[in-house]
């Protein structure tokens with residue numbers, strides 16, 4: 001099964017998780033696409049399409065939202081899986097997931113992963129540091145990647 005992992009990442013956490021997912025699938029049959037660098041992807045060449053993004057101030061990047069909107073017809077014809085990287089927990093996290101991905105896609109997705117996240121202060125600019133300090137009360141690096149959620153996601157992909 002050819003798999004595409006399509007993601008956007010601001011400070012590298014979503015990228016790290018995308019690489020980890022790739023390492024747990026068949027790496028020679030799995031290709032990773034960073035939407036920041038890639039203009040178009042031949043989606044019809046893949047049997048499974050995994051989409052991942054992170055939340056910054058309540059939403060996923062516009063480029064990822066546009067990619068989904070522009071390719072919704074072909075995405076709906078494929079086996080797809082979705083994951084989200086963020087630091088909020090529980091209901092807020094669920095709500096962010098639901099706002100990030102359209103309902104029609106969530107309904108057909110074979111795996112919906114909420115993978116936790118990280119605050120990487122060394123990669124943030126001044127404004128981002130101020131925002132994170134204000135909204136989360138944090139001012140140093142924190143890693144809360146949910147490795148169990150990643151394992152679960154992989155299991156559902158394989159089933």
Ligand SMILES: Cc1cc2nc3c(=O)[nH]c(=O)nc-3n(C[C@H](O)[C@H](O)[C@H](O)COP(=O)(O)O)c2cc1C
Nearest residue numbers: 009010011012013014054057058086087088117118
């Ligand atoms: C400026 C800023 C705003 C953020 N806003 C939110 C938010 O609204 N909700 C949330 O759950 N996480 C928020 N986060 C946490 C990110 O989702 C987290 O840092 C994630 O690991 C980033 O992944 P990336 O490096 O792949 O972009 C924010 C992080 C930053 C730096």
